[in-house]
Amino acid sequence: MNSVKTVLMISLLAFHFISKSQSLQMPPVDVLSLDGKTINSKELLAFDRPTVLVFWNCDDRNCLEFMKELSDTYENEWKGLTFRIIGICSNNNSSVESIRPMVNILGLAFDIYFDRNDNLKRALSVPDLPYTLLINPDTNLCYRFEGVDQDITDLLPSSAEKCYAGNRPGR
Secondary structure (H helix, E strand, C coil): CHHHHHHHHHHHHHHHECCCCCECCCCCCEEEECCCCEEEHHHHHCCCCCEEEEEECCCCHHHHHHHHHHHHHHHHHHCCCCCEEEEEECCCCCCHHHHHHHHHHHCCCCEEEECHHHHHHHHCCCCCCCEEEEECCCCEEEEEEECCCCCHHHHHHHHHHHHHHCCCCCC
16 A cells, blocks of 8 residues: 555656756747736746746636735745746636736736737646746746645745756856
8 A cells, every 4th residue: 555655656746847858848929918018928938047937717716825825925935036936827718907906916926927818828738727837047847836736835946946056057
């Protein structure tokens, strides 16, 4: 029985954590900023530090709670660390105007973009929401977290540091 649990745990960890060598080809999909400006998704990764993309749905209670917890932790504990967070709201039946009030109510401390018609979600093969991708500055996928992972607030800072360490000059 213990060996079954061990195999299951190793399988789950292998599923969640991906090697740094996996390149992520960011598709050229347009998303909208909350002020309604169109931005190409490739621009989201134009940053010299790791980027955390969090796909979420503003109609889903689990997603809302997850985003609020992530935002509170980011604002209170992670500001100034080596990564940034970008929320990608994936609601095909919504508009920027309907998402903006929810973002304000939650007080999200990071940039939010709207994935109109779920084009970016589909292009990156994102399954159920919430779904989190940690991407290094060379657009290599370092880690992915599926669902409401209770350990993400513990794992994300160290994962981002490992992701960034592999990109520093001289490494």
